[in-house]
Amino acid sequence: MLIGDLGEFGVIERIARLLPAATADVVVGIGDDVAVLDTKGPRYLLATCDIQVENVHFLRQATSPYQLGRKVIAINVSDIAAMGGRPRWALVSLALPPDTAVDFVDKLYRGMTDQAQTAGLVIVGGNLSKIDHPMVIDLCLLGECDKERFLRRNGAQVGDAVLVTGTLGDSRAGLHLLLNPHLQVTDAARETVLAAHLTPQPRLEEGQLLADSGLVHAMLDVSDGALGDLRHICEASGVGATLALADLPISPACREVARASGVPAEDWALTGGEDYQLLFTAARHDVARIQGILAERTGTAAQVIGQILPASAGITAVSPDGMVGSHSGAGGWDHFREGGKP
Amino acid sequence: MLIGDLGEFGVIERIARLLPAATADVVVGIGDDVAVLDTKGPRYLLATCDIQVENVHFLRQATSPYQLGRKVIAINVSDIAAMGGRPRWALVSLALPPDTAVDFVDKLYRGMTDQAQTAGLVIVGGNLSKIDHPMVIDLCLLGECDKERFLRRNGAQVGDAVLVTGTLGDSRAGLHLLLNPHLQVTDAARETVLAAHLTPQPRLEEGQLLADSGLVHAMLDVSDGALGDLRHICEASGVGATLALADLPISPACREVARASGVPAEDWALTGGEDYQLLFTAARHDVARIQGILAERTGTAAQVIGQILPASAGITAVSPDGMVGSHSGAGGWDHFREGGKP
Numbered sequence: 001m002l003i004g005d006l007g008e009f010g011v012i013e014r015i016a017r018l019l020p021a022a023t024a025d026v027v028v029g030i031g032d033d034v035a036v037l038d039t040k041g042p043r044y045l046l047a048t049c050d051i052q053v054e055n056v057h058f059l060r061q062a063t064s065p066y067q068l069g070r071k072v073i074a075i076n077v078s079d080i081a082a083m084g085g086r087p088r089w090a091l092v093s094l095a096l097p098p099d100t101a102v103d104f105v106d107k108l109y110r111g112m113t114d115q116a117q118t119a120g121l122v123i124v125g126g127n128l129s130k131i132d133h134p135m136v137i138d139l140c141l142l143g144e145c146d147k148e149r150f151l152r153r154n155g156a157q158v159g160d161a162v163l164v165t166g167t168l169g170d171s172r173a174g175l176h177l178l179l180n181p182h183l184q185v186t187d188a189a190r191e192t193v194l195a196a197h198l199t200p201q202p203r204l205e206e207g208q209l210l211a212d213s214g215l216v217h218a219m220l221d222v223s224d225g226a227l228g229d230l231r232h233i234c235e236a237s238g239v240g241a242t243l244a245l246a247d248l249p250i251s252p253a254c255r256e257v258a259r260a261s262g263v264p265a266e267d268w269a270l271t272g273g274e275d276y277q278l279l280f281t282a283a284r285h286d287v288a289r290i291q292g293i294l295a296e297r298t299g300t301a302a303q304v305i306g307q308i309l310p311a312s313a314g315i316t317a318v319s320p321d322g323m324v325g326s327h328s329g330a331g332g333w334d335h336f337r338e339g340g341k342p
Numbered sequence: 343m344l345i346g347d348l349g350e351f352g353v354i355e356r357i358a359r360l361l362p363a364a365t366a367d368v369v370v371g372i373g374d375d376v377a378v379l380d381t382k383g384p385r386y387l388l389a390t391c392d393i394q395v396e397n398v399h400f401l402r403q404a405t406s407p408y409q410l411g412r413k414v415i416a417i418n419v420s421d422i423a424a425m426g427g428r429p430r431w432a433l434v435s436l437a438l439p440p441d442t443a444v445d446f447v448d449k450l451y452r453g454m455t456d457q458a459q460t461a462g463l464v465i466v467g468g469n470l471s472k473i474d475h476p477m478v479i480d481l482c483l484l485g486e487c488d489k490e491r492f493l494r495r496n497g498a499q500v501g502d503a504v505l506v507t508g509t510l511g512d513s514r515a516g517l518h519l520l521l522n523p524h525l526q527v528t529d530a531a532r533e534t535v536l537a538a539h540l541t542p543q544p545r546l547e548e549g550q551l552l553a554d555s556g557l558v559h560a561m562l563d564v565s566d567g568a569l570g571d572l573r574h575i576c577e578a579s580g581v582g583a584t585l586a587l588a589d590l591p592i593s594p595a596c597r598e599v600a601r602a603s604g605v606p607a608e609d610w611a612l613t614g615g616e617d618y619q620l621l622f623t624a625a626r627h628d629v630a631r632i633q634g635i636l637a638e639r640t641g642t643a644a645q646v647i648g649q650i651l652p653a654s655a656g657i658t659a660v661s662p663d664g665m666v667g668s669h670s671g672a673g674g675w676d677h678f679r680e681g682g683k684p
Binding site: 001002003004005008015018019020022023025026029030034037039040041042043045047048049050051052053056057088089091093095098099101103105106109113117122124125126127128129134136138140144174179256265330 | 372387438442473
């Protein structure tokens with residue numbers, strides 16, 4: 001059997017089963033996006049890494065090295081944000097072709113250090129290797145969280161509301177524009193969705209506020225797509241969920257690009273990925289209070305997009321005309337797929 | 343200018359200059375093999391990473407996945423050992439071609455977990471990506487050290503003895519055998535040098551004993567070759583050094599493979615690299631005590647191979663016939679180079 005047959009999550013599940021039981025100092029081990037470790041200090045240590053491969057995660061002709069540097073930091077900060085933690089220190093491993101311009105490395109690091117400064121973290125080390133092709137960038141990010149107040153994916157409760165910060169689908173719309181640069185859209189829409197894709201901004205302050213509120217039951221950042229990440233929450237929590245397509249927060253820019261592309265914007269919002277918004281669940285009666293905290297302290301909107309149901313309900317979405325689609329596994333969505341069944 | 347022109351250490355120096363000044367919680371930042379971080383816990387946090395690229399650092403046809411897994415852990419443990427620290431937690435980033443057999447991943451992880459158990463650490467997370475080719479494995483290893491008793495490369499003092507544990511050159515001899523499998527040597531020699539290359543064993547207990555002794559001034563693990571790593575110590579400490587070639591600890595197995603290959607064994611011992619022995623300096627009057635501690639507690643020999651001199655002396659080596667060679671920069675050695683000057 002080849003790993004291509006098992007898929008990313010299949011391989012990770014298999015690896016998790018191979019590992020010996022974690023020791024007592026491992027509060028959260030393999031399987032979550034971030035490991036939570038007990039150094040016997042006042043806070044828990046957080047550790048996460050993300051490997052970015054040229055032509056898989058980024059295209060050198062479509063992103064500037066400065067943007068790439070910012071994004072590499074931002075996507076790891078987003079994982080720490082989703083636990084309500086604070087990012088502190090980063091290690092950068094680079095495998096670079098020998099014909100990479102020194103100027104490229106300079107700009108990559110300028111992007112990384114600018115984004116690092118925004119997030120309050122410092123780059124403290126790394127490693128460098130040559131590679132023929134493609135370029136590989138692996139970032140390991142360390143952070144800290146309060147021992148009592150950090151959030152995981154596994155706490156969703158039946159009856160919870162499902163909320164998401166900001167808007168969904170912009171990053172996917174930006175990718176679509178990069179791949180179809182001659183699409184006719186307004187400059188404003190182009191700028192919005194390209195920025196969402198090339199320089200996403202993690203919801204760091206929002207994540208800390210949500211963890212500190214003590215009102216949130218489960219949280220993840222939207223990296224695989226809202227639907228796929230909701231599935232992660234449901235599987236870890238042993239619950240099901242339903243989403244209302246009409247309630248998905250979609251920006252006018254995303255709608256414009258989707259319309260010009262002949263694609264339903266809801267498709268990008270559900271499965272596009274790389275939104276780096278926070279997806280979380282909380283009791284219905286706490287929703288207004290949570291929305292108030294976020295709006296007042298950060299100006300960020302959080303919208304209810306669905307609710308948590310018993311596991312037997314699976315994961316479904318209801319369209320405005322009452323049609324029900326169901327999750328097809330592996331991030332797919334039957335209702336929106338070509339040839340899929342309603 | 344291309345990074346191939348600057349070289350690994352040139353690029354790292356350039357990156358270090360680009361980074362903003364480290365914050366107070368960064369005890370040791372970029373430039374050393376291991377970052378030392380203050381989490382306000384009872385011990386300092388150590389963080390290091392090492393990216394291994396297929397066909398640059400390993401050949402899939404020459405190493406088993408189990409051996410590769412062991413080595414990936416071992417070489418990072420060696421960096422923690424050289425500070426006198428304890429390895430604790432590892433994150434593994436893998437970029438794998440889709441046609442990688444699941445069995446390969448199983449055996450890679452079995453090697454990693456076996457070596458991790460030996461070193462007292464656990465794998466707590468990671469990240470997985472596809473790549474067309476080559477395979478890339480990046481390990482981030484976290485550890486801990488006593489706040490008062492950790493060793494760096496920058497403490498060597500004029501008059502110090504330079505010591506090394508174990509023997510030098512075996513790993514390079516093993517690589518030579520992998521590249522020249524039909525070389526006529528005894529099975530015992532083949533086994534010894536191949537094991538040194540494919541499954542190196544870091545000097546973890548020795549490193550902790552040396553740090554705890556309070557007698558060692560500067561320490562590094564021998565990854566780039568004894569000469570290159572001595573240069574790292576000298577540059578960081580602002581000193582020079584001289585080595586006695588006759589005193590280099592070289593195993594009979596390494597000598598046998600070198601003889602069969604028509605190469606001076608001292609060449610491999612000086613510049614071969616990947617020995618993962620500990621290279622350290624201490625006052626002459628403490629040498630016997632240090633050797634006694636290591637021999638009694640671990641059975642490991644530590645041999646004096648040279649001494650620390652003022653920076654003006656540069657880095658030289660004296661051969662048994664009194665010839666003096668000098669360090670040529672970038673790990674090279676004029677005396678042994680083809681066409682080099684004595």
